[in-house]
Amino acid sequence: MRRFASFVLVASLLAAPLCLLARPAAALCFWNCSYTTTKYPIVLAHGLGGFDSLFGVLDYWYGLESALENQGATVFVTQVSQLNDTAVRGEQLLAQVQQILAITGKSKVNLIGHSHGGLDVRYVAAVRPDLVASVSTVASPHKGAALADWLRARVAGGSFTEDVLSFFANSLGVVLGLLTGSSNPQDAVAALDALTTAGLASFNATYPQGVPTTACGNGASSVAGVRYYSWSGTGILTNLLDISDAPLAITSLVYPEANDGLVGKCSSHLGQVIRDNYFQNHLDEVNQVLGLVSIFESSPSSIFRAHANRLKNAGL
Numbered sequence: 429m430r431r432f433a434s435f436v437l438v439a440s441l442l443a444a445p446l447c448l449l450a451r452p453a454a455a456l457c458f459w460n461c462s463y464t465t466t467k468y469p470i471v472l473a474h475g476l477g478g479f480d481s482l483f484g485v486l487d488y489w490y491g492l493e494s495a496l497e498n499q500g501a502t503v504f505v506t507q508v509s510q511l512n513d514t515a516v517r518g519e520q521l522l523a524q525v526q527q528i529l530a531i532t533g534k535s536k537v538n539l540i541g542h543s544h545g546g547l548d549v550r551y552v553a554a555v556r557p558d559l560v561a562s563v564s565t566v567a568s569p570h571k572g573a574a575l576a577d578w579l580r581a582r583v584a585g586g587s588f589t590e591d592v593l594s595f596f597a598n599s600l601g602v603v604l605g606l607l608t609g610s611s612n613p614q615d616a617v618a619a620l621d622a623l624t625t626a627g628l629a630s631f632n633a634t635y636p637q638g639v640p641t642t643a644c645g646n647g648a649s650s651v652a653g654v655r656y657y658s659w660s661g662t663g664i665l666t667n668l669l670d671i672s673d674a675p676l677a678i679t680s681l682v683y684p685e686a687n688d689g690l691v692g693k694c695s696s697h698l699g700q701v702i703r704d705n706y707f708q709n710h711l712d713e714v715n716q717v718l719g720l721v722s723i724f725e726s727s728p729s730s731i732f733r734a735h736a737n738r739l740k741n742a743g744l
């Protein structure tokens with residue numbers, strides 16, 4: 429499912445080579461330069477099919493890392509298997525968190541995960557709460573993703589179709605990994621199973637921290653010393669120039685509730701829900717593709733900077 433998003437990202441990448449000549453320019457700060465200066469470093473964890481940087485030029489968190497850094501934050505962007513089970517990705521993320529703590533000399537990190545990355549950060553916080561100041565998830569399917577259920581229902585386990593699908597998806601994951609200079613193991617079927625309603629019910633039973641006990645409420649805002657936050661969007665067609673809007677409009681059709689094209693509004697809830705209806709689709713949330721988002725909504729940059737300021741004011 430979210431490999432679909434990566435298809436979109438890669439297609440957009442190929443369609444817009446001129447835009448890839450430069451990363452978003454890092455700006456100098458002239459005002460409010462400690463607005464995002466959190467006590468602990470911020471760690472950005474990508475979603476399914478994601479990456480830290482493609483070819484070293486296209487950032488997954490398009491312009492967001494520099495936006496946070498420009499106002500004082502220390503930011504690290506991690507990379508795990510594009511397609512794999514949450515525990516596998518979570519262990520890879522945990523190893524990187526430990527490296528970040530060693531590099532910075534800090535005792536904890538603030539984890540922010542988009543999509544499947546939000547499940548990875550939950551895993552890390554659950555197994556090593558002593559290393560985590562906060563967990564923030566952006567459009568993560570904490571109760572499962574309807575598209576994963578839809579796909580799973582049509583791909584019988586162990587069938588020829590599953591083999592073919594998993595071959596292509598795993599290949600895409602390997603290619604993405606190579607393009608980003610990593611060779612993490614890929615397992616598309618495990619990734620798909622991790623994102624179904626059943627997969628998340630199992631995950632939540634083992635790692636319940638911050639998960640709402642009601643269908644669409646807030647979860648615990650603090651568990652084992654870790655603060656939990658979440659936000660998400662319910663926009664679909666948000667920018668006429670963005671070629672990723674149309675495919676997200678198609679995938680949104682399988683959802684029974686308001687959604688961002690890949691994750692439902694209520695499924696995105698974790699801990700303190702900051703907002704669940706930004707006019708953003710699943711890629712807008714990380715300022716993709718190439719910054720093409722709605723001009724009628726707060727920019728992803730301002731949303732991330734405001735959240736860093738929230739963490740700072742909470743002493744995190």
Ligand code: CA
Pocket residue numbers: 666667670672709711712715716717720721
């Ligand atoms: Ca967009």
